[in-house]
Amino acid sequence: MWLKQLTTGTFSTINKKIDRVEFLRRNKKSLSILAAIWCILVIGGFLLLNIVSKEQTDRYLIATSAAVDQLAEESGSILLEAEVLGLSRKVAEFTDEHEALLTAILDHQNKVMAHSDPEQLNRIFEPILAEKRIKNAGDVLISTGHLPDGKAAIVFMRSITYSGVRIGRVVTAMPRSKIQAIATRLRIYKLLILIISTLVVGAGTAMVYRKKRQPPEAETIVSVMDGAEIGPYRLKEKIARGGMAELYKADYLRQDGFRRAMAVKRVLPHLAENQDFINMFIREARLAALLQHPNIVQIFDFGKIQNAYFIAMEYIDGLNLGQIMARLKSGLPINMALFLGIKISIGLDYSHTRKDDESGEPLGIVHRDISPQNILVSYQGEVKISDFGISKANTEPSLTRAGVIKGKLSYLSPEQALGQVVDHQCDIYALGLILYEILTASRVYQFKSDIDAIRTIPEMTITPLNHVRSDIPGGLNDIVMKCLEKNKASRYANALQLHDDLVKLKARMQISYDASDLSNFMRMTFEHA
Numbered sequence: 001m002w003l004k005q006l007t008t009g010t011f012s013t014i015n016k017k018i019d020r021v022e023f024l025r026r027n028k029k030s031l032s033i034l035a036a037i038w039c040i041l042v043i044g045g046f047l048l049l050n051i052v053s054k055e056q057t058d059r060y061l062i063a064t065s066a067a068v069d070q071l072a073e074e075s076g077s078i079l080l081e082a083e084v085l086g087l088s089r090k091v092a093e094f095t096d097e098h099e100a101l102l103t104a105i106l107d108h109q110n111k112v113m114a115h116s117d118p119e120q121l122n123r124i125f126e127p128i129l130a131e132k133r134i135k136n137a138g139d140v141l142i143s144t145g146h147l148p149d150g151k152a153a154i155v156f157m158r159s160i161t162y163s164g165v166r167i168g169r170v171v172t173a174m175p176r177s178k179i180q181a182i183a184t185r186l187r188i189y190k191l192l193i194l195i196i197s198t199l200v201v202g203a204g205t206a207m208v209y210r211k212k213r214q215p216p217e218a219e220t221i222v223s224v225m226d227g228a229e230i231g232p233y234r235l236k237e238k239i240a241r242g243g244m245a246e247l248y249k250a251d252y253l254r255q256d257g258f259r260r261a262m263a264v265k266r267v268l269p270h271l272a273e274n275q276d277f278i279n280m281f282i283r284e285a286r287l288a289a290l291l292q293h294p295n296i297v298q299i300f301d302f303g304k305i306q307n308a309y310f311i312a313m314e315y316i317d318g319l320n321l322g323q324i325m326a327r328l329k330s331g332l333p334i335n336m337a338l339f340l341g342i343k344i345s346i347g348l349d350y351s352h353t354r355k356d357d358e359s360g361e362p363l364g365i366v367h368r369d370i371s372p373q374n375i376l377v378s379y380q381g382e383v384k385i386s387d388f389g390i391s392k393a394n395t396e397p398s399l400t401r402a403g404v405i406k407g408k409l410s411y412l413s414p415e416q417a418l419g420q421v422v423d424h425q426c427d428i429y430a431l432g433l434i435l436y437e438i439l440t441a442s443r444v445y446q447f448k449s450d451i452d453a454i455r456t457i458p459e460m461t462i463t464p465l466n467h468v469r470s471d472i473p474g475g476l477n478d479i480v481m482k483c484l485e486k487n488k489a490s491r492y493a494n495a496l497q498l499h500d501d502l503v504k505l506k507a508r509m510q511i512s513y514d515a516s517d518l519s520n521f522m523r524m525t526f527e528h529a
Contacts, residue, residue: 006013012096014378027444029459031315037197037199037200038200041173041197041200042193042194042197043195043420043456045189045193046192046193046244047198049186049189049190049193050186050270051265053182053183053185053186055181057182057194057196060178060182060395061134061135061137061142062113062137064098064154064156064172064174065137065138065140065142065156066092066137067097067098067156068140068156068158068170068172069138069139069158069160070138070182070207071090071094071103071172072158072159072169072170074090074158074171075087075090075105075160075168076160076161076162076167076503077091077162077476078401079105079107079113079160079162079167079168079420080162081166082113084113084114084121087113087114088114088118088349089115089122089172090105090114091104091105091114091115091384092101093450093451093454094119094172095116095172096301097450098172098174098202099174099175100116100148100172100173100174101114101147101153101173101174102115102116102117102147102171102172102173103115103153103170103171103172103173104116104120104125104170104171104172105160105168106125106168106169106170106311107167107168108166108167108168108200109124110124110125111124111125112125113121113168116487118141123170126148127149128143128145128146128147128153128155128173129145129146129147130145130146131143131144131145131155132144132145133423134154134345136162139158139159139278140156140157140158141156141157141158142154142155142156143155143157144176150174151173152176152177153173153175153176154172154173154174154175154176154178154179155171155172155173155174156171156173157169157170157171158170162345163490174197176182180397183313184272185228201231205446210329214411214451219390222238230250230264230266230305230308230310231303231305232252232253232254232263233249233250233251233252233253233262233310233312234251234253235248235249235251235264235266236248236251237249237464239263242269242479244267244268244281245265245266245267245271245281246265246266246268247263247264247266247490248260248263249262249263249265249315250262250263250264250266250312250315252312255452261315262300262312262313262314262315263312263314263315263316264310264311264312264313265310265311265313266308266309266310267281267308267309267310269307269308272307272309278309281311282302282309283311285299285302286302287365288311288313288364288388289302289387289419291350291354291365291388293347293350293351294347295343295344295346295350295382295384295385296347296350296351296382296384296385296386297313297314297316297346297376297384297385297386298313298314299311299313300312300313300314300393301314308428313386314383316376316384316386316523317378317380318376318377318378318379318380318382318522318526319376319377319522319526320372320373320374320375320376320377321340321372321373321375321376321438322371322372322373322378324372324526325408325437325441326374327525327526328441328525330441331347331438331439331469332438332439332442332474333499334471334473334476334511335511335513336350336513336517336518337435337438337439338476338502338505338506338509338511338513339373339506339513339514339517339518340377340381340383340435340438340518341431341435341498342499342503342506343383344370344383344385344431344434344501345431345495345498345499345502346383346494346495346496346499347385348367348370348400348431348495349381349384349428349494349496349499350426351365351385351388352364352365352368352424352494353367353496362432364423365388366422366424366426366427366457367385367388367424367427367430368416368426368427369387369408369410370385370411370427370430370431370434371408371411371430371431372434372437373387373389373408374386375434377518377522378519378522379452379519379522379523379526379527380519381514381515381516381517381519381520381522382514382515383517387413402466407451409445409447409450410433410443410444410445410446411430411433411434411445412426412430412445412453412457413425413429413457414457414458414486415431415454415455417456417457418454418458419454419460420443424494424495425488425492425493427495428483428492428494428495428498429439429484429491429493430485431480431484431485431495431498432481432484433481433483433484435479435480435483436462436465436480436484439469439472439476439480440465440469442468442485444462444516445457445460458486462481462484464477464481465477465480465481473509475505475508475509476505478503483498
């Protein structure tokens with residue numbers, strides 16, 4: 001009875017206060033409908049997000065459990081034979097691929113046979129602190145806890161059996177932040193639902209009030225939310241999107257009316273708070289800005305505007321070599337391939353030998369991701385190397401853990417595949433792979449996984465170029481195959497030597513192919529396709 005009186009009295013009081021405001025009294029029905037819409041949007045959105053968040057969490061746990069299952073199955077026979085080197089390689093590959101805090105393979109007495117921290121070998125495995133079981137995914141036990149160093153982790157454990165007998169177990173710990181990130185995104189999305197729902201109801205209220213003009217402030221908000229402008233750069237069309245950034249064609253606009261076509265690479269919004277990625281992005285801009293060469297894409301600007309990190313660079317009106325090969329489906333003419341090789345090699349030589357302007361010391365820039373996708377060819381006949389995102393330099397701190405593979409699998413040098421220290425000769429090897437590919441219309445390497453690449457690249461014998469395409473002159477075959485020597489001592493020592501050999505071959509063959517010929521080819525073949 002008391003609750004009924006309180007509810008009735010509260011409702012009556014609110015109703016009287018509403019009636020005192022003419023606008024609210026006259027539009028009570030419309031506003032009630034808008035309030036109901038707001039409640040439905042918020043509650044429905046929250047319920048949907050909770051379902052999606054749970055599905056994403058379960059998907060992550062199941063996917064990781066499946067990987068742990070596979071590791072346990074593959075490790076059984078190796079553990080039985082106590083092959084420590086093989087187990088350590090499995091552990092290292094798993095840790096790198098899944099970014100685990102630790103991965104360990106234990107024997108039946110909990111003795112560490114392989115560990116992502118080599119110092120733990122042959123010790124008794126330290127238990128997980130404050131361990132709390134979450135669930136089971138098949139044979140994998142999933143729990144939460146803290147590692148001995150205090151890091152919060154999600155722990156996956158699975159017994160290793162051989163012929164039905166338990167001989168050990170796999171233990172791996174993933175950062176709890178993987179799950180917390182999902183919860184954080186959920187809170188952000190809930191806030192967005194509140195904001196959007198409020199905006200929808202606010203717009204409806206404005207219509208009820210018959211306020212015809214939208215204030216300038218609202219127009220500004222729409223523009224910013226749109227992402228149509230980043231400072232002086234007006235984004236026109238999306239050229240490409242990757243897992244970490246998206247590339248736009250844009251106009252640089254100045255107040256005096258000056259306009260210039262640019263390309264703007266923008267970090268995806270969900271990575272704007274990822275400091276490791278932002279450090280890598282800043283590093284790419286810093287390195288690329290040092291390089292000013294006709295065969296390297298020029299960086300003009302870098303910054304952060306409206307919480308969006310971006311790099312502004314020259315816009316290359318054309319295609320990358322990967323797109324060209326995909327559309328042609330046949331090998332390029334020898335004179336064109338020679339011209340491309342000359343331009344790419346001289347661009348590489350410039351980046352490899354670039355010195356610090358103040359100290360005069362070599363910067364030692366190595367691209368590490370030379371591939372057809374990163375070679376741009378314009379309709380004007382220009383050839384440009386792009387994307388120094390994973391390059392290394394003597395002057396820059398390393399952002400790569402030892403043994404981690406960087407670069408596209410099909411264009412790795414043997415030293416990259418083995419996780420060894422790399423230098424400028426890995427770029428020369430990659431250029432050899434590109435020359436081979438554009439002349440034969442087939443890749444030298446094609447892999448299903450990182451492990452397949454690690455096993456194949458250092459050992460595979462590459463068929464001589466002129467055995468695949470009979471019209472390849474011996475001199476060109478020798479140059480390409482020298483680029484592809486597994487032993488670095490037999491490979492070209494530097495890109496300038498490669499460039500000079502290509503130029504000499506071009507002169508010896510009396511080839512006059514130049515930028516105008518390349519431009520004609522691009523325009524006639526692709527511009528109106």
